[in-house]
Amino acid sequence: MRFFIDNLEVLFPYPRIYPEQYDYMCDLKRTLDMDGGKAVLEMPSGTGKTVTLLSLIVAYIQQNPAKRKLIYCSRTMSEIEKALAELKALMKYRKQELGYEEEFRGLGLTSRKNLCLNSSVKREKSGAIVDARCRALTAGFVKEKKERGEDVDLCIYHENLDPLEPDNLIPNGIWTLDDLLQYGEQHKQCPYFTARRMMPFCNVIIYSYHYLLDPKIAERVSKDFPKDCIVVFDEAHNIDNVCIESLSIDITEDSLRRATRGANNLERRIEEMKSTDAEKLQNEYQKLVEGLREAEEAREEDAFIANPVLPDDLLSEAVPGNIRRAEHFVSFLKRFIEYLKTRMKVLHVISETPVSFLAHLRELTFIERKPLRFCAERLTSLIRTLELTSIEDLHPLQEVATFATLVATYDKGFVLILEPFETDTATVPNPIFHFACLDAAIAIKPVFDRFGSVIITSGTISPLDMYPRMLDFNALVQESYPMTLARKSFLPLIVTRGSDQGTLSSSFQIRNDPSVVRNYGDLLVEFCRLTPDGVVVFFPSYLYMESIVSMWQGMGILDSIWKHKLILVETPDAQETALALEAFRSACNNGRGAVLLSVARGKVSEGIDFDHNYGRTVICIGVPFQYTESRILKARLEFLRETYRIRENDFLSFDAMRHAAQCLGRVLRGKDDYGVMVLADRRFQKKRAQLPKWINQALLDSETNLSVDQAVSQAKHFLKNMAKPFPPEFQYGISTWSLEDLKAYQAKLEEEEIRMLEGEVGPEAVGPNRVVDEFDDIDEEALMALDP
Amino acid sequence: MSRTALHNDVPERIHPEDGDEECPICHSKRYLRRDMRFLINPECYHRMCESCIDRIFSHGPAPCPVAGCGKTLRRHRFRAPTFQDLQLEREVDIRKRVSQVFNKQEDDFDTLLDYNNYLNDVEDITHNLIHNIEVDAMEQRLREYEAANRQAITENSKRSNQGMRDEKRRLASEKEQARLRQQSAASEAQAYKAERDAARRNVISQLATGRGDADTIARRGQTVLKKSKALREQYERRPEPVDTGFQVKGLKKTVKAGPVNPYDPFDGLTAKHEYGIVHDNYRWQPLEQAKKDRRIMAGGYDIDEYCSRMLTDLYVGFGVFVGEDEDVATAGAGMAAMTDTVMTDVS
Ligand code: SF4
């Protein structure tokens, strides 16, 4: 359908649109119109967020002469592929409607591991090795060698790109990753480098978060994007963790040992080069005298290492004199590594700031802060000069260099924690030196600073104001959309008591209490009995899951579940889990149904959808709090409190609730889907306000604070209702709009606006067929607090 | 400086990784004696166990027992190594020595390039010392530089010591403040909780005693709770705690103009005699007499003053300074040239 928002014509590839999709588009457009607009938008899962987003932004790009670029970031490969497919369908629809094919390019980028075609390289299992082997075949100096007549291997897929027009390596249009692979196979050209090199000429780029947030990669891949790009982070509820992880480094004794070996290798190579090709070293030396920027120019499209961003002024500065010479630099690195080794010998936990770390380092080894900052860049340059493509143990060395650069660059928002023992009870030391980033804002700051519009969106991103606080930015638009439904298609329940009125809770004091465990077991048995097809259960942690399941075994609860459903369990091992999922699916498909026991922070809760018969009931056993004894978490909590005034408990409960909401969202993947969502813990009662609006709004008071038997009868009733046929026509005009409905709505809005301007009606009257019930959170909480 | 006597025939590798397990002298193993401690002597960096040291060196200096070493060692110079890698232990000792001499800082130089070149040169010397390349020449340079720049060296080290102390003090106070903030946050949270619990108990006890209508009591309880909630929100909005310890951060480092000169009321105008040297004593009859003559000296007559005036008169006539053009100018140039030679010598 085609319609206008203000004067922007949107082509939407479906005949009907959801009301919340329309609202979402309006807010998006508002954000794009603003200069430097940042938005946090929460749209219920299963309401076509991606297609809404794409159709509005594509329309916006195509209508404006500025032709802004869209950078769309998602988390996983499958999400990227899905988004590309949606985009392709959208462009096809536009072609149909407009009658001609637009000049519009869209590409996705993922790692070489997924895009490589070279039969010998792509066989490698680890992504790092694929990268390294590819570099060995494609680096600039390898080619030079070839031209000089030396016998070196090149990748033919890469070579075939060279004769092509650099801005037209692949025809106009949208290419999904699969398409790209096929095209590459047909034309014998490397899909990875095709995508990389076409990036500046694309209108839409879809790739993973890391290409933008991880400063080590972003510098390389995303540096040249123009300022007016539109950046979208989809499924962004975990964005703060991605930011933090991208700047955190863990160092172990083993990695230090290997780093030493790497440094020794480097030393050897330097000696070799000195005797054979001293000129090259001298050249490098000359360049470094001038400054990094000069040395930088020689950088290839894909140099060996990725480095963390350095502040701009540093890049143009000359490398400190005492690490200019190659041999000086290597001995500098070795000294630093030895120092770290010495630190690892300590047998008690140490937590310190970068500043005190640097002070101690200086005292002991005379390493100053400044050369340390240049470490990573200097190493890159050295490796390039030595023409190394891959030598053993280089990776740990890079890690150490990156660590050096980071620790010397940032003195706020980081903490160094040395944990000599793996667990509190262990006696054999296995030290880990954590360099932990505490401030999510650091990694994302360049993105906010550089790009005009940044949109952060997800199905569950409540409470909205937490994100601007944590990421330290100003959200001009913050919106959470309720879900419009013609019939209530999901039933959230908060179960606080067992049938015997005993409390249900995973809180530490009572979690192993047999009566609590039995009550949880009863709950599960009951729901397995009444739910057709799939049931998904989420536990707060593997540990808890293990202990509770073994207790259930003893109580005979597993046996009673067994009567109704197959039991499958998620494990930390990805392959085992994949198998379990497969078995789960086939059990659901053949009608027997199954129950999947999984963990709220595991893979299943984040990336796997349980639509339709795969998930009719989801049960959250206990509030999925983080493990608070972790020292890094403690440091982060303290940082959040000190810097952003976010209290520990608020953050923990926010974090737990966003994971809980993620779990709940797993079962509802569309408006024709339905499912029961059970939150089984007494503490959920108080945290209800922190659920996403669309869930909270559907949660009636009569569905909270239930006991198991009450919940069971409600769910029975609900499922019976849902089993009745519900033709899509029933939704027309209410939860899906045709073009006429939409026009009517627009007209109504306009009318109201006019009337409002005339001062007749207050602003409350907007939004005719949606009733949004606002809670008074304070009263709510106070009431809860009274409940003993 | 007692460590200047580093010899250049240090063994190439000094027990790399495993040296901690067995004493190379008496071969006793850590496995049997848990509390074994290894010490080294910065003469030769050979590692040996404490009991060996007691045994061998308690009667005064003795040669190192390690085969082929034989250096004379003294007991009091043994110490525990900081690093496992003794090569590094030695390197750090050398660095320490070098950095005590070459302690110029970036703002001593006109351009960054100069500074970097200086660093490069220093590193060259250090590197050679560590790897036993032309040690004698390097030691020579080190000594020469030290002799030529003694004053600058002491000043710089004073400066950096001061800087380090300041830094330490700042760190300590920051830590203390973080602790205080944490404490106050914890106590606030506790107070909030206590208040809430009290309110809740209050309501329950009122309900239990059954006086008054249940609804009103509950409602009254709620208002109390609301108040505490408001209190809590107030905490969230509370402004950043103000630093009490007068810690202004982010200030540009104040540029100290070298060593601080005492206040000079004449603004650089020296009373020192520029032309010629005023001696303490002149053998001249009238002067000798005047010195002894009470009538002259009682009035405060200053012989030195007189001499210097006479000397000035000698050199200065009609505002023309004899020899200024040559002497003063060349003196300045000579100074520059001197430092120059020193620097080039170093490089
Ligand atoms: S150039 Fe492309 S096809 Fe060749 S090895 Fe690298 S990724 Fe594989």
Ligand SMILES: [Zn+2]
């Ligand atoms: Zn011994």
Ligand SMILES: [Zn+2]
């Ligand atoms: Zn010896």
